[in-house]
Amino acid sequence: MSLDDPDGDLVRRVGEGDAHAAEALVARKLPRMTALAQRLLGDRTEAEDVVQEVFLRVWKSAGAWRPGAARFDTWMHRVAFNLCTDRLRKRREVPLPETWDAPDPQPLADAEISAEQQSAAVGRALAALAPRQREAIVLTYYQELPNREAAALMGIGVDALESLLARGRRALKARLEGADE
Amino acid sequence: MNEMDLNRFETLVAAYGASPVRWPEEERAAAEAFARQDPRAAALLSEADSIDALLFAHRVAEPSRTLRAMVIEGAPGKRRLAGRAKLWWSGFALALAGAAGILAGSAATAALEPISANVQMYEHEDVPALDYSAEEAAQ
Numbered sequence: 001m002s003l004d005d006p007d008g009d010l011v012r013r014v015g016e017g018d019a020h021a022a023e024a025l026v027a028r029k030l031p032r033m034t035a036l037a038q039r040l041l042g043d044r045t046e047a048e049d050v051v052q053e054v055f056l057r058v059w060k061s062a063g064a065w066r067p068g069a070a071r072f073d074t075w076m077h078r079v080a081f082n083l084c085t086d087r088l089r090k091r092r093e094v095p096l097p098e099t100w101d102a103p104d105p106q107p108l109a110d111a112e113i114s115a116e117q118q119s120a121a122v123g124r125a126l127a128a129l130a131p132r133q134r135e136a137i138v139l140t141y142y143q144e145l146p147n148r149e150a151a152a153l154m155g156i157g158v159d160a161l162e163s164l165l166a167r168g169r170r171a172l173k174a175r176l177e178g179a180d181e
Numbered sequence: 182m183n184e185m186d187l188n189r190f191e192t193l194v195a196a197y198g199a200s201p202v203r204w205p206e207e208e209r210a211a212a213e214a215f216a217r218q219d220p221r222a223a224a225l226l227s228e229a230d231s232i233d234a235l236l237f238a239h240r241v242a243e244p245s246r247t248l249r250a251m252v253i254e255g256a257p258g259k260r261r262l263a264g265r266a267k268l269w270w271s272g273f274a275l276a277l278a279g280a281a282g283i284l285a286g287s288a289a290t291a292a293l294e295p296i297s298a299n300v301q302m303y304e305h306e307d308v309p310a311l312d313y314s315a316e317e318a319a320q
Contacts, residue, residue, distance in 0.1 A: 019258025026253050034248070035241040048248050055252045062257065115238065122239040140203065141236050147197070147205050158205075162196035169195065169232045176235055 007072040015063035026055070029073075032143070033080050039138045040084040042127040050083045074149055077139070081153050088131060125175040133168030136161055185211035191225055199230035 007028070013021035033054055037047035057079055065072065126134055132154070139150035140161070151161040185208065193212055197203040204212050216222040 014257060017257045019256060022256030022258055023253055026249060026256070030244045030249060030252060034244045038241050039239075044242075048245075051244070051248065052252060052255075056255055059255055059257055115240075118238045119240040122235060125235075126239065137236070140197070142239075144203075162192060165196040166192070169198070169229075169236075172235060173232050 005067060005071045008067060011062050011065050011072050014059070015065060022059070025058070029058075029076060030055075032073075033076060036077065036080050036138065036143055037084055039123075039126060039142055040081070040135065041087060042123070046087060050080060050087070053083055054080045074145070074153075077143065077145065077149075078153055081135075081139075085135075121176060122172075125172050128175060129168055129171055133164050133171060136164035137168045137172070140165060185215040187215075187219065187221060190215050190219070190222060194225045194229045198233045198236075199226045200233065 007025070010021050010025050010028070014025055030051065033051045034047060037050040037054075038044060041047050041050070054076060058076065070078070126137070129137070135154055136150065139145045139153060140147065143150075145153070147158050147161055151158045154161065156164075189208075190212055193204055193208065197205070201209055201213050216226060
């Protein structure tokens with residue numbers, strides 16, 4: 001296992017059929033994968049389906065996992081990211097529900113609101129972003145991937161990632177503050 | 182890249198926000214030095230910080246226990262245990278069915294031949310042998 005892969009030893013033990021290692025891997029990665037899928041898809045149920053599929057692939061691949069160019073966490077992100085983008089692509093082929101991309105009717109600055117309401121408002125603003133901007137923000141800010149990894153996952157260069165991030169941040173602020181973009 | 186000017190600093194902060202932790206590692210030191218030295222940096226950082234605060238107000242609920250259990254259930258070690266348990270129950274059920282068949286057969290034989298005192302054991306060729314290796318491989 002690669003020494004600089006913090007998940008390497010755990011994955012090796014999972015591949016050997018160590019049930020405790022599998023539970024430890026789930027404890028470490030399940031919240032991270034769930035957050036990624038939920039923020040990309042904006043739907044809890046779909047996110048849970050994706051997460052289950054990601055872990056099925058982990059269980060199948062753990063025994064054959066070898067250190068390579070990517071860390072295991074990056075590989076998991078790639079699997080989850082591809083599953084999410086596949087679903088989003090299929091979603092675009094059918095009419096979206098009326099609530100999808102609905103603008104936030106209550107700008108944050110208008111009133112003092114609870115943390116829960118604020119979270120929900122940011123969630124709606126994220127869902128309303130252009131998909132590529134949302135992907136860039138989710139990977140960079142919430143998943144905390146290094147810029148090169150995020151760019152590679154999205155199949156773009158770092159310059160393009162920075163452009164998507166800057167535009168996404170501006171759009172998010174404009175939406176949440178009720179200002180024109 | 183170690184050179185930092187206002188233009189690059191502005192691009193950096195607009196993309197990665199106000200926290201140096203998220204700035205690209207190779208530019209972090211130069212950007213931090215620029216922020217300390219150039220008075221125009223403060224306004225850019227303040228603006229970026231307000232957007233960071235909005236972003237990090239978003240929370241995602243923890244995964245449910247049901248999801249956690251379903252995910253763990255498919256893990257290699259767990260699957261093997263579940264497979265063995267299933268095999269044990271399958272074997273037990275087959276043995277039970279076989280025993281019931283023998284008893285039923287014996288009862289019928291006894292009804293037809295009440296005089297015979299010999300209980301004959303029949304081999305049940307229609308009951309397939311358990312192939313544990315094949316089942317385990319299929320798990």
